[in-house]
Amino acid sequence: MNRIFSGVQPTGNLHLGNYLGAIKNWVSLQKSFECIFCIVDLHAITIKQNPKELEKNTLEVTAAYLASGIDPEKTIIFNQSSVSAHAELTWMLSCFTPIGWLNRMTQFKEKAGKKRENAVLGLFSYPVLMASDILAYKATHVPVGEDQKQHLELARDIAGAFNQTYNNDFFPLPEPQIFEEAKRIMSLRNGKNKMSKSDDSDYSRINITDNKDLINLKIKKAKTDAYPLPSKKEDLKDRPEAANLLEIYGAFKNEKLDKVLKEVGGKDFSSFKKILTDLTISKIEPISKKMNDYLNNKDYLKKILNKGKEKADEISSKNLSEIKKIIGLLII
Numbered sequence: 001m002n003r004i005f006s007g008v009q010p011t012g013n014l015h016l017g018n019y020l021g022a023i024k025n026w027v028s029l030q031k032s033f034e035c036i037f038c039i040v041d042l043h044a045i046t047i048k049q050n051p052k053e054l055e056k057n058t059l060e061v062t063a064a065y066l067a068s069g070i071d072p073e074k075t076i077i078f079n080q081s082s083v084s085a086h087a088e089l090t091w092m093l094s095c096f097t098p099i100g101w102l103n104r105m106t107q108f109k110e111k112a113g114k115k116r117e118n119a120v121l122g123l124f125s126y127p128v129l130m131a132s133d134i135l136a137y138k139a140t141h142v143p144v145g146e147d148q149k150q151h152l153e154l155a156r157d158i159a160g161a162f163n164q165t166y167n168n169d170f171f172p173l174p175e176p177q178i179f180e181e182a183k184r185i186m187s188l189r190n191g192k193n194k195m196s197k198s199d200d201s202d203y204s205r206i207n208i209t210d211n212k213d214l215i216n217l218k219i220k221k222a223k224t225d226a227y228p229l230p231s232k233k234e235d236l237k238d239r240p241e242a243a244n245l246l247e248i249y250g251a252f253k254n255e256k257l258d259k260v261l262k263e264v265g266g267k268d269f270s271s272f273k274k275i276l277t278d279l280t281i282s283k284i285e286p287i288s289k290k291m292n293d294y295l296n297n298k299d300y301l302k303k304i305l306n307k308g309k310e311k312a313d314e315i316s317s318k319n320l321s322e323i324k325k326i327i328g329l330l331i332i
């Protein structure tokens with residue numbers, strides 16, 4: 001059986017990178033797979049969080065899931081900390097994870113920076129928690145961005161180490177699902193950096209709560225170069241900003257780059273930016289409107305999370321019992 005698991009951290013504004021790179025693709029996955037989409041608040045606290053903000057952001061991501069078209073009747077939506085299997089399994093799996101494997105994680109190196117000795121243990125073991133998210137449900141497929149591929153490979157290695165220790169194939173080895181249309185949305189200010197909620201400049205990203213005027217202004221100010229748009233993919237090689245704007249356009253329209261270039265190749269940036277602005281507004285505005293409606297009804301959002309938690313609990317607690325049995329942890 002195929003089962004999908006993925007998650008987003010509730011750490012601030014959701015932007016086009018989150019939407020086009022993740023959530024939008026999840027919506028179509030629901031049709032053909034059993035899906036579990038989590039709001040990973042335990043991952044969020046590997047970095048210092050303001051408690052009020054964290055709570056607010058958790059509801060905001062829930063609202064964004066629903067507003068984007070994730071259907072809570074079909075799909076399990078919940079916040080990670082409400083299901084105890086995640087933290088419990090993290091401990092168990094950390095006993096199957098050599099420190100050397102974690103030492104290789106590039107995200108840890110980047111986030112810990114030069115002060116490695118001061119980095120908290122949770123930041124170091126972050127990938128073990130991510131492996132537990134996936135393996136607690138025996139998920140088979142995990143849609144992730146390029147930047148999370150290394151963590152997913154680690155999850156496969158941990159699952160393999162567990163299976164090998166007990167000479168079974170209890171855990172399926174989860175497969176990454178990388179989407180063609182929108183692999184990576186980049187900053188509007190620098191086409192070589194990922195669009196990120198931690199970028200100092202709000203002009204580097206389009207948030208899904210941005211209004212018309214702001215979207216218009218941000219695209220107008222987006223960095224470009226001096227040439228018209230090319231008609232061939234090869235000519236985009238050293239033009240990261242042009243490539244990024246075209247990527248955004250294609251992702252919204254569900255079109256491959258070749259098709260996009262046929263349509264807009266030869267245009268200058270000012271006319272392309274107008275088309276892109278209209279398209280972005282027409283796609284984002286309905287979502288941000290719905291999101292606001294949901295956020296005005298927090299009780300409803302909590303009800304959805306609670307229902308998701310119950311379903312997630314049911315699957316993961318059963319798996320956890322089996323894992324305990326395999327390890328030899330006595331269940332009373």
Ligand code: TRP
Pocket residue numbers: 005006007008009040043129130133134142143144148
């Ligand atoms: N680490 C992922 C990110 O920052 C979020 C995440 C947590 C996740 N657990 C997961 C993604 C499990 C996929 C599967 O993007």
